Amino acid sequence: MNKAMDAGGARSSAVSVRGLHVRRGTTTVFDGLDVEIPRGQVTGLLGPSGCGKTTLMRSIVGVQKVASGTVTVLGDPAGSPSLRHRVAYDTQDASVYGDLTIEQNLRYFARLIGAPASDVGRVIEQVGLGPQARQTVDSLSGGQEYRVSLGVAMLGTPEVLVLDEPTVGLDPVLRAELWAIFRALAAGGTTMIVSSHVMDEAVRCDRLLLMRAGRIISDTTPEGLLSSTGTDDPDAAFLALVERDEAAHPKLRREGDRS
């Protein structure tokens, strides 16, 4: 047992959220959210569209306006200058230049964030784009383009990588390839926080945070999810948990269901 563990769970967590209140427009997204995310694991943030996955990720990377509560990342308040190179975030919007090659994009972003030039070649290999390194991003498939943007997030070797629905719209083979990359990063010690609205991604995570209508309805593991609901199908397990949650909190609307 290491010192950080002895000193208490919060300090050894990658992310610690306490009493978080967030409003977006007229919607109250979080009304007192508490979450702990362990280091060095793949944590899946799973739940239907509109449940608050992106808002939680934005809070973790420090770009979300917060009404009250605290979000602590690697021991510092989310968004602190000290976290700038330790935490990377990949949104779903394209963030790379279509008319530049993969290599040019990565060189540009490496200079921008002050990552070593040697990161460019390393990252291209890690995301499996060696053969395409001199192709423009415009000439790539959607799955390859995403891997370029993942590569940008990996520059500078961040300790926490926050990926918002990285596998959405990808076929099963491409999804499996991406998950192999995520697992390799976690094996190297990176804390991976990955959101999805597809429950079959659940089995690939170490830890699961199941969300509904701005609340964590279960903080579990893939095995825990299945055994607590007596099923071998993650979708059915999530539905069973939603039904339990609805019975316990009948006045909360199933906000996600409208998408």
Ligand SMILES: Nc1ncnc2c1ncn2[C@@H]1O[C@H](COP(=O)(O)OP(=O)(O)O)[C@@H](O)[C@H]1O
């Ligand atoms: N820019 C915004 N203005 C107002 N409401 C928003 C905005 N973005 C998100 N919301 C609302 O916040 C809630 C959570 O959204 P979000 O975090 O994007 O969910 P998810 O990522 O799980 O789909 C939803 O009810 C959504 O309608």
Ligand SMILES: [Mg+2]
């Ligand atoms: Mg989202």
